[in-house]
Amino acid sequence: MHRIATRVHPKTWFIFGLSGLLLSFAPLPIGARGMLLVAFVIIFVFAGAFTQFLRFSLVGLLPVALVAWTIQAVSYRGQTIYTSWEPVPGILFSVTAEGLAFGGQMALQILCFGASCSLLSLLISPLGLRSALTSWHLPPRLVYLLCASLNAPRQLGFYADLARETGRARGLADSKLMHRIWLRVRTASALFNLVLLDQEVRGRSLADRGLDQKGPRIYLTATPDSTWQILIRWSVLGASALLSLVSYGVAL
Amino acid sequence: MTKGQKVLSTLGAFAIVATYLFAVLTAGGGANYTGYLEDTAQAQAALSMPLMVGYTAGVVLLLVANLSRLPLSLIALIPFAAAFNIILGQIIGFSGVPLYLDSVATVLIGLLAGPAAGVLTGIITNLAWGLSINPTAIPFTAGAATIGLLAGLAGRYGLHKRLWALLVAGLLTGVIAGLLGAPIAAFVFGGGQGVGTGSIVATLQAAGQSLLGATTLQSLLSDPLDKTIAFLLAWVLLRGLPARVLQQFQRTHA
Numbered sequence: 001m002h003r004i005a006t007r008v009h010p011k012t013w014f015i016f017g018l019s020g021l022l023l024s025f026a027p028l029p030i031g032a033r034g035m036l037l038v039a040f041v042i043i044f045v046f047a048g049a050f051t052q053f054l055r056f057s058l059v060g061l062l063p064v065a066l067v068a069w070t071i072q073a074v075s076y077r078g079q080t081i082y083t084s085w086e087p088v089p090g091i092l093f094s095v096t097a098e099g100l101a102f103g104g105q106m107a108l109q110i111l112c113f114g115a116s117c118s119l120l121s122l123l124i125s126p127l128g129l130r131s132a133l134t135s136w137h138l139p140p141r142l143v144y145l146l147c148a149s150l151n152a153p154r155q156l157g158f159y160a161d162l163a164r165e166t167g168r169a170r171g172l173a174d175s176k177l178m179h180r181i182w183l184r185v186r187t188a189s190a191l192f193n194l195v196l197l198d199q200e201v202r203g204r205s206l207a208d209r210g211l212d213q214k215g216p217r218i219y220l221t222a223t224p225d226s227t228w229q230i231l232i233r234w235s236v237l238g239a240s241a242l243l244s245l246v247s248y249g250v251a252l
Numbered sequence: 253m254t255k256g257q258k259v260l261s262t263l264g265a266f267a268i269v270a271t272y273l274f275a276v277l278t279a280g281g282g283a284n285y286t287g288y289l290e291d292t293a294q295a296q297a298a299l300s301m302p303l304m305v306g307y308t309a310g311v312v313l314l315l316v317a318n319l320s321r322l323p324l325s326l327i328a329l330i331p332f333a334a335a336f337n338i339i340l341g342q343i344i345g346f347s348g349v350p351l352y353l354d355s356v357a358t359v360l361i362g363l364l365a366g367p368a369a370g371v372l373t374g375i376i377t378n379l380a381w382g383l384s385i386n387p388t389a390i391p392f393t394a395g396a397a398t399i400g401l402l403a404g405l406a407g408r409y410g411l412h413k414r415l416w417a418l419l420v421a422g423l424l425t426g427v428i429a430g431l432l433g434a435p436i437a438a439f440v441f442g443g444g445q446g447v448g449t450g451s452i453v454a455t456l457q458a459a460g461q462s463l464l465g466a467t468t469l470q471s472l473l474s475d476p477l478d479k480t481i482a483f484l485l486a487w488v489l490l491r492g493l494p495a496r497v498l499q500q501f502q503r504t505h506a
Contacts, residue, residue: 025440027298060386068444075457093458106442109300110388113440117387141319141327145372149380152335188336189492192360195332196497203325211324248298 005047009225010128011135013119015233016043019240020116024109026244030101033108040115049122053115056122061114065107072103126150131219140211156191163187163194253368257317264313265401268394268432271306275299275435279464299439307394307436311375314397318368325500326361326369333357334377342385350448351478354381354389355396359403359422359479359486363412364501367404374400391440395433399425399479403486412487422483423476430475434468443467449474 023036044053078096086092124132126147133143164187167174174180253261279299334357341354358377362370374396382390406412406421437445443453443463449470456466 021304022301025301025304027301060388063447064388064441064444066444067447067450068442071443071450071454071457075454077457077460091455091459093454103442106444110441110444114387117382117390121383121387139319142315145327145330145376146379146383148331149334149376150384152331152380153338153384156332156335156339189489192336192489193492193494193497195329196364196493196500199325199329200500202328203323206324206328211327244301248301 005049005123007223008047008123009223009229010124010132010221011225012229012233013123014129014132015237017116017119019237020112020119022237022240022244024112024116026247027250028247030105030108032247033105033112036112037108037115040112040119043119044115044122047123052122053118056118057111057114061111065110068110069103069107072099072106075099076102078102127219128221128223131221134217134219140217144206144211159191159194160187163190253321257321260313260317264310264317267306267310267313268398271303271310271394272432272435274306275303275439276464279435279439279462299435303435303439304391307391311393311397314371314401315375318371321368322365322372326365329361329365330369330373330376331380333361333373334380337373337377338381338385341381341389345386345446350446350474351481352474353478353482353485355399355479356482356485356489358396358400359482360489362400362403363407363486363490364498365404366408367401370400370402370404370407371397372400374398388441388445391436392433395429395436398432399429402428403483406483412490415484415487418483418487419480422480425483426476426479427472429479430471431468433475434471435464437467437471438464443470 020036020040028036041050041053044050073095074093076094076096076099078094078098080097082095082097084092084094120129129150130143130147133146134140164174164183167183167186167190172179172183172186174183336357337354340356341352344351344353354377355374358370358373361373375393378389378393378396382388382393402421402425406418406425411417411421437443437449437453443457443466444450452470452473453463453466456469457463461469
């Protein structure tokens with residue numbers, strides 16, 4: 001992440017993400033949606049996280065956007081027909097100008113939505129997320145659930161590796177495909193038992209840490225907040241809400 | 253469960269159902285959708301915002317109603333259940349199998365610990381999945397919460413004691429989840445959730461169905477099967493649990 005971007009407070013990134021979500025689902029014209037996507041790309045370049053965003057998009061978003069565009073490109077019932085074919089009677093595929101435009105709208109909506117989520121997931125650390133949500137007085141249980149869930153897949157993966165290693169050490173074969181599948185089933189079962197048996201200990205640990213205690217919580221963060229940032233983030237959110245309302249007024 | 257929590261839960265469920273009905277009545281399940289779109293230039297995109305707002309309001313109400321009901325031991329368990337869902341869902345997603353299987357742990361927790369735990373597991377799974385790997389999971393959070401709720405009710409009424417009853421519950425859960433997810437698949441993702449499901453949506457649309465009609469039919473083809481298998485897998489896992497674990501959950505059922 002670029003040095004200047006590290007000075008942006010997690011709360012600012014969070015509000016930018018929410019503003020992006022508002023605009024992603026507003027009925028903007030296709031050109032405005034394109035500009036919104038460009039704005040997201042500029043933010044990621046500025047934050048030095050463009051490569052991560054590209055990787056995130058290629059795996060999670062681009063395939064969905066491409067399929068959405070293709071569906072509308074070949075099956076939308078538009079007026080301006082470029083080509084059509086009927087593989088079986090009653091099923092008429094046609095490429096239309098309206099379908100191409102509508103598919104483009106959908107694809108851009110998906111990409112903008114994903115980019116807004118990426119602002120939250122790529123530019124905010126779990127600690128940043130926890131401090132931002134806590135400062136807005138969200139219930140500590142919810143904050144814990146969200147932050148722990150972001151970390152849990154990695155932790156569960158680590159436990160799974162350990163359980164598989166133990167299985168191999170106990171002589172469970174993994175040379176053939178069926179053996180490997182069986183090993184994974186045994187691993188999943190063992191992990192489930194372990195996690196379920198351990199839940200009361202974890203619960204006591206959470207109680208000892210004072211999860212349900214009332215009162216302020218202070219987290220050490222290296223990112224300063226400032227009056228300017230507060231002003232900018234709430235202005236961006238307000239402007240996005242206003243633009244969404246205006247776009248509804250124009251569209252409907 | 254306090255009176256306030258009951259009211260909030262009811263309001264949450266009402267918001268989700270009302271949002272679904274709004275989408276169906278506004279967009280029209282029939283073939284008149286194209287005409288509707290012609291009359292209002294951005295109508296298709298205009299539906300995605302009310303859908304997201306309505307479903308989010310339902311999820312927030314369910315979250316507020318159930319968050320404080322659970323003992324801390326269950327709160328500590330939910331992140332791991334969510335992780336299990338995410339890992340399995342991601343593996344199945346990459347495998348090309350036209351199923352999701354991203355709710356096995358939600359169903360298991362619902363059966364073991366009740367509707368409140370099921371609802372929270374569903375919500376947290378989709379939020380964490382969306383914020384970590386796959387943002388497309390976030391809009392389906394209301395459906396995931398409903399799956400947890402229905403699995404919890406199935407557990408409360410002892411359906412897991414008879415396999416056939418549990419499988420019927422899974423099938424019905426799949427139908428409801430499919431119906432709730434169809435407007436999201438149509439108006440947020442344009443039917444493009446995957447190559448296999450997308451091909452079905454395109455074919456149905458080419459056969460004269462509206463986009464919502466096509467995604468609804470596609471969801472009704474895959475979701476009931478997926479949830480029946482998820483309930484079956486949860487039952488298998490449940491059968492393999494030690495008595496000690498089951499006793500723990502009898503004390504914390506909420």
